[in-house]
Amino acid sequence: MKRLWPFLFLLGLGLVFAQTPTGQPPPDLDPEVFKIANQLRCPVCQGESAGESNAGVSQEMRRQIAEMLKEGKSEEAIKRYFVERYGEWILYAPPKRGINWLLWAAPALGLLLIGFGLWRYLAEARRREAELGLSPEELRALEAELEEE
Amino acid sequence: MKLSRLVWLFVILFLGWLFYWGLHRNPGELKSVLVGRPAPDFTLPPLPPFREAYGETFRLADYLGKTPIVLNFWASWCYPACYEEAPILEAAWERHKGEVLFLGINTQDKEEKALEFVRRFGLTFPNLYDPRGKVGIDYGMYGVPETFFIDREGIVRYRHAGAIDAGTLEKRIQEVLR
DSSP states (O other), X not given: OTTHHHHHHHHHHHHHHOOOOOOOOOTTSOHHHHHHHTTBBOTTSSSOBTTTOOSHHHHHHHHHHHHHHHTXXXXXXXXXXXXXXXXXXXXXXXXXXXTHHHHHHHHHHHHHHHXXXXXXXXXXXXXXXXXXXXXXXXXXXXXXXXXXX | OXXXXXHHHXXXXXXXXXXXXXXXXXXXXXXXXTTTSXXXXXXXXXXXXXXXXXXXXXXXXGTTTTSOEEEEEEOTTOTTHHHHHHHHHHHHHXXXXXXXXXXXXXXXXXXXXXXXXXXXXXXXXXXXXXXXXXXXXXXXXXXXXXXXXEOTTSBEEEEEESOOOHHHHXXXXXXXXX
16 A cells, blocks of 8 residues: 555645636626637647637637627537637547547546556565465564665 | 677667757758648638728638638737738738738737837738737637638648748748748
8 A cells, every 4th residue: 555655645746736728707797708718729829728818819809709609509519610700629628439439538548557466566566575485474574674774 | 890789889879860960950841731731711800900801700701712811910919020020911911902911910919019010110901900819720820920821722832830921921922822
């Protein structure tokens, strides 16, 4: 179990620092506009959504989203409008179909792979311990001796 | 070699290839989804110096499907890229004005700054004013400068991101002239 802690710690660290893009909505536009804009990339920025960025093109995107909402268009229709112009690249979350499934499955596959490696490593370690033919008590006594030195 | 070793070797080689591929990708090479599709129509007011020749409003549909078009998005704040390509565009327009329509779209800019830019480079091809940058979004533009080449059927053939050089410009013009 002791060997597991570093892995669990790293996993925890990843979860703590993993964040989804969220923006503080300036008061001029409806929060609904930002809800959609946060799902779209700012075309001229690196790693910023159209909801967070203050670039001219993002401001225009928010303005267009606001106009389309006023016309009664649905969230899906608005996202489609931008996909027709920029391709699926504009979406932060790629649609779950075709090769994109691989993207969605990658984190789970990675975890499985790490888990498998860990399991193999621990099994191997246990096998070696057993090969030495020491009982757990003898092993503890030896470890205590080593620590004293 | 054990099977599991082979599997691990494959996984490591695959990750290595993925890393190498990611490092060598040119982020400017994002292909426009518009290529091969009809150019989106728009209506914009020309900047004041071009109103006499082109009227108060300019509608792209009046020209689409009749003549090849070079559509260039620019802004006065786009330095140095837009400043580098402006004289190149003007020179190419001088050579091709009978056969290709050059169209400048000033994007997200102030009118007086745009006019200063037009005067500075003595631009004579029509330049339209789009302070909101609405047309840029219709064309899936990433950032100024960007140049679209539309053939005489009105189909978008190429998109060039960044300042264009004389050689590339001429090559693309010849391709839409065919």
